[in-house]
Amino acid sequence: MFDFSEWLILFLQICFLAIFIICIRSVLYLLNMLFIRPLYDPLRHLPGPMGSLFESHLCQVMDPTYSAKTHEDWRKRFGRTIRFHGFGRHDYRLLSFDFNVISRVMYSSKYEKPWQTRSFLGRLIGKGIFSTEGAEHAMQTRVIAPAFKPPRIKNMTAVLFRKAEELHYRWKELLEQSSQGPTNKGSFSRGPASIIDISHWVSRAAFDVIGMAGFSYNFHSVEDESEPVYSAYRRMFNVADQGLGMREILELYFPTLRKIWVTDNTKTTNESLKVIAQAGKAIIAQKKAQVIDSKINNDEKDLLTLLIKQNLSSDPSKRLSDQELLDQCSTFLLAGSDTVSVALSWCFYFLALHPGVQALLREELTSSQSDGNLSDSSADSGFYDCTSCKPRTLLSSHACGCSPHPRWDTLERLPYLDAVVRETLRFCPPVHGTIRVALEDDVIPTSQPITLSNGSTVDHFRILKGSYIHIPIEGLSLSEDVWGKDALEFNPERWQDINSWDPTKQGIYNLMTFGLGPHSCLGHWFALAEIKIFIAALLPYFEFTPVEGVEISKCNTVLTRPFISGKWSAGTQLPLLVRQVK
Numbered sequence: 001m002f003d004f005s006e007w008l009i010l011f012l013q014i015c016f017l018a019i020f021i022i023c024i025r026s027v028l029y030l031l032n033m034l035f036i037r038p039l040y041d042p043l044r045h046l047p048g049p050m051g052s053l054f055e056s057h058l059c060q061v062m063d064p065t066y067s068a069k070t071h072e073d074w075r076k077r078f079g080r081t082i083r084f085h086g087f088g089r090h091d092y093r094l095l096s097f098d099f100n101v102i103s104r105v106m107y108s109s110k111y112e113k114p115w116q117t118r119s120f121l122g123r124l125i126g127k128g129i130f131s132t133e134g135a136e137h138a139m140q141t142r143v144i145a146p147a148f149k150p151p152r153i154k155n156m157t158a159v160l161f162r163k164a165e166e167l168h169y170r171w172k173e174l175l176e177q178s179s180q181g182p183t184n185k186g187s188f189s190r191g192p193a194s195i196i197d198i199s200h201w202v203s204r205a206a207f208d209v210i211g212m213a214g215f216s217y218n219f220h221s222v223e224d225e226s227e228p229v230y231s232a233y234r235r236m237f238n239v240a241d242q243g244l245g246m247r248e249i250l251e252l253y254f255p256t257l258r259k260i261w262v263t264d265n266t267k268t269t270n271e272s273l274k275v276i277a278q279a280g281k282a283i284i285a286q287k288k289a290q291v292i293d294s295k296i297n298n299d300e301k302d303l304l305t306l307l308i309k310q311n312l313s314s315d316p317s318k319r320l321s322d323q324e325l326l327d328q329c330s331t332f333l334l335a336g337s338d339t340v341s342v343a344l345s346w347c348f349y350f351l352a353l354h355p356g357v358q359a360l361l362r363e364e365l366t367s368s369q370s371d372g373n374l375s376d377s378s379a380d381s382g383f384y385d386c387t388s389c390k391p392r393t394l395l396s397s398h399a400c401g402c403s404p405h406p407r408w409d410t411l412e413r414l415p416y417l418d419a420v421v422r423e424t425l426r427f428c429p430p431v432h433g434t435i436r437v438a439l440e441d442d443v444i445p446t447s448q449p450i451t452l453s454n455g456s457t458v459d460h461f462r463i464l465k466g467s468y469i470h471i472p473i474e475g476l477s478l479s480e481d482v483w484g485k486d487a488l489e490f491n492p493e494r495w496q497d498i499n500s501w502d503p504t505k506q507g508i509y510n511l512m513t514f515g516l517g518p519h520s521c522l523g524h525w526f527a528l529a530e531i532k533i534f535i536a537a538l539l540p541y542f543e544f545t546p547v548e549g550v551e552i553s554k555c556n557t558v559l560t561r562p563f564i565s566g567k568w569s570a571g572t573q574l575p576l577l578v579r580q581v582k
Helices: 006-042 058-062 067-078 099-107 113-124 134-148 150-177 199-213 228-240 246-253 266-294 305-309 323-352 355-370 408-412 415-427 473-477 503-509 524-538
Strands: 081-085 090-094 190-197 436-439 440-449 457-463 468-471 542-548 550-555 560-564 575-581
Touching: 058 067, 067 081, 067 436, 067 473, 090 099, 090 228, 099 228, 099 408, 099 440, 113 228, 113 436, 134 150, 134 323, 150 190, 150 199, 150 408, 150 524, 150 575, 190 199, 199 305, 199 323, 199 575, 228 266, 228 503, 266 305, 305 323, 323 355, 323 415, 323 503, 323 524, 323 560, 323 575, 355 415, 355 524, 355 542, 355 575, 408 524, 415 473, 415 524, 503 560
Parallel strands: 090 468
Antiparallel strands: 081 090, 190 575, 436 468, 440 457, 542 575, 550 560
């Protein structure tokens, strides 16, 4: 006869046993993590800062408010290869400024992005090239890389010039609508002035650029920032820029929380992802139909068309699924808009802080334009000269209603423009740093001997599976060992003497702004082209100065973004006083 009470008692006993086992395993796990594993971690013998049991150095390493001073201080005290505490004294992490160590980590298949990083990025941009590893990442790289070859990038420059012009004329309208600003004496006349949030406008323009260059789709964000996809994208990253709190960390380990515990931020992200996905699917379907129906000629240059054409290959290794195409579209939006807009915003800020540099660069650009050097009538340029625009300048085309005729080859070779862009990317890389985790035990050689805690000297060290390695991109960019005593100064002139390979300056030629190894940025040529073209379209016509009483600070979230000191809750902002140059 069925006895319910006996079954209930048995059930409760099983539950209590399961809870007991879970508790025991949890206690053993904590004991191992906090006390046992650290005793056998070889990183504990490396030089580095000390701390209490649960003291963390992560803020000092990752917060740009402190990181530059921290990196310099630690290099002087401990050398190029350091261990520090992650979430406590038990969490030994590696930080290195030694290029041998960095190369070993970034090139070897024994190290990859932590699953937490990939999960966070994958949530926002899908399983694109930034959030995959191993064979999947290698396959995506093989398929996508041909779309970013320099000749392809050159074919896209017309789109960049058009969008740069559009932003130019929007700013001109804003200044003409503003009240007459104060005038200053100088070598050129000045028009009306107004405070413009540079980061806001550059972000809108960069989003339009990747829409056109990536998908031949005009989001019209410069015209109207309420465009649905741009608005959804900005709302989503406004949430992401708040950083990872305890709730967000729990979501990484327990994704179901997004469904059973829906916060306002979760709802905003979900709604934004839905809008972006719907638009992406529609764009892909339309583009695929055009390719199949041969409605796109061979001159189509957008990245999505190139990927879809490759998808028609009979070789499966050269094809991406529709979901993978969608994920790459999301990745293009992040890499092709936010990273570039952040770099470009910082560039205008540094030019505002250094009026001498700004004047020299403006002189180089205006001289090139007035000489007609940015016009190209060669048969293979894809453009033709307008004889009614005199003098021929980057923006003179609007005077007669014709199309712009830029010569990218000339603009690309302008030495001071190149120096300013390089120095901006060095002085404030959009990606502050990156992290890798060891997939297996390894021995890493060093370029210089390391003095261990016991006083012995070694030229290599061991690292255990599961150990985290921090690659300090900003720290390398500001290292006195590579750049000299003026490493913490914005100085474009440092690039003018670097004309050929110098083995003593290997850090310079491996500027970590665009990464290193298999995960280096495929679109770095596109990013450089976009930055240079926007500077060339804006700087000759506008003067930038800091806003009095407004202090700009850095915040490292997904990217190193500018904000007004004390007003982080207001989001990314970079206001500058902009005056039209006539």
